[in-house]
Amino acid sequence: MKVCSVSVDLDPxxxxxxxxxxxxxxxPLAHVVLQRALPRFAEIFQRRGIHATFFVVGSDLASDPSGRATLTDLAKSGHELGNHTHHHRYDFARLSAEEIEREVADAHQVIAQAQGSPPIGFRAPGYDMSARVLRVLESQGYQYDSSLFSSWPYYFAKAGVMGVMSLLGRRSxxxxxxxxxxxxxxxxxxxGSGPFRRGQSSLVELPIAVSPFLRLPVIGxxxxxxxARVRTRLLESVRSRSFFNLELHGADLLDADQDGIPTQLISKQHDxxxxxxxxxxxxxxxxDRIAQDYRFAPLREVxxxxxxEGKLRAGGQNL
Ligand SMILES: [Zn+2]
Incomplete structure (x- = not known):
């Protein structure tokens, strides 16, 4: 059977x-994602027996005892905690090697404590990878990276939004x-020596799902x-693949009213x-639709x- 990994980036x-x-x-909203959205994900996953991967920002975990208790419980019940850096800096991939090392190592330490075992997986902020980040992950013993999101429509939409913001004098x-x-x-x-081509790295890359040909984003x-019709077509488009890496964000399950999200943010963040x-x-x-074709497994199992084995166990493609 094909494999689907559901991962949730817990960006504060x-x-x-x-x-x-x-x-x-x-x-008061500093930890709203860990305290309000995370339990909602946990409940949905529990009802379906899904073990997911939660990518955790170290400084958020370290400063929120109740969020840490939730994550520890989730790890004990079979979910995976992955490293999403300590401060979620969007310029992370361009920092010096020493700064990258510190961002990875500081988060690694707090996540290992919360999980009861060291994280083996990593996701970069803003899907931005570099050869320098790859070297740091290899040297810190990471088994996989899951940062690459090679969607052209996403890339150009993001470039457009950033261009408009800079024209308006707003700094993103x-x-x-x-x-x-x-x-x-x-x-x-x-x-290989860089993250975007095949080679001989000690870790494997598990790319985030995009549709065939146009590489449309298939993310939360x-x-x-x-x-609904477009959503169904997007999900259909990845059915030919033996591995479906479905990426979500903690904020996907926030509620503007119940969680007291200010209008200022709602007007910018449409979902x-x-x-x-x-x-x-x-x-x-x-x-439920995915469950008809796939078994669910956290990214660390994949x-x-x-x-x-150099491929997915369930008859997947060779590396
Ligand atoms: Zn993130």
């Missing part, structure tokens, strides 16, 4: 304020990733805002206008198979 709300050039979020913390990622393989592979917030009930229903329908 300050990331969204940063992307849209809105300054700092109100203090977002960084446009390396365009070489747009021609990287879309199925699991072993990178695009699926959420898409009309926040959709009521939580509708988003939960859409997610649940999506997961990485272990690919590391050991």
């Amino acid at each position: 709300i300050s990331c969204y304020y940063g992307i849209h050039g809105l300054g700092e979020p109100p203090a 913390h977002s960084v446009l990733g390396d365009p070489r990622a747009l021609t990287a393989p879309v199925d699991p592979y072993r990178p 917030n695009w699926l959420l805002v898409a009309p 926040l206008r959709i009521p939580l009930k509708d988003k939960q229903r859409a997610f649940e329908a999506m997961l 990485a272990t198979d690919v590391q050991r």
Whole structure:
């Protein structure tokens, strides 16, 4: 049977304020993603027996004891915690080797404590990878990276938004990733000296899902805002693949009213206008549909198979 890994990037709300050039979020909302959205994901996954991968920002985990307790419980019940850097800097891939090492190592330490075992997987902020980051992950013993998202429509849409913001004199913390990622393989592979081509790295790359040919994004917030028919077509488009790496964000299950999200952010982040009930229903329908063709497994299981056998266990493609 084919394999689907569901992963949730637990970016704190300050990331969204940063992307849209809105300054700092109100203090009471600092941990809204871990405290309000994370338990909603946990409940949906539990009802379906899905073990997911949560990519955790180290500084958020370290400063939120109740969020840490939730994540520890999730790890104990079979979910995986992965490393999403310590401060989620969007310029992470362009930092010096020493700064990259510190961002990875600091998050590694707090996540290992919360999980009870060291994380073996990594996702870069803003999907931005570099050869320098790859070297650091190899030297710190990581088994897989899952940062590459080689979607042309996403890339050009992001470039457009950033261009308009700079024309308006608003500064986004977002960084446009390396365009070489747009021609990287879309199925699991072993990178080389750089992250975008095949080679002999000690870790494997598990790319985030895009559709064949046009490489349309098949990720949570695009699926959420898409009309139901488009959502169905996007999910259909990846059915020929033996591995489906479905990436979501913690903020996908925030509710503007219940969670007290300021209008300032809602006006910039369109999926926040959709009521939580509708988003939960859409997610649940999506997961039920996927369950007809795939078994669910956290990314670490897929990485272990690919590391050991050079391919997915369930008759997947060779590296
Ligand atoms: Zn992120």
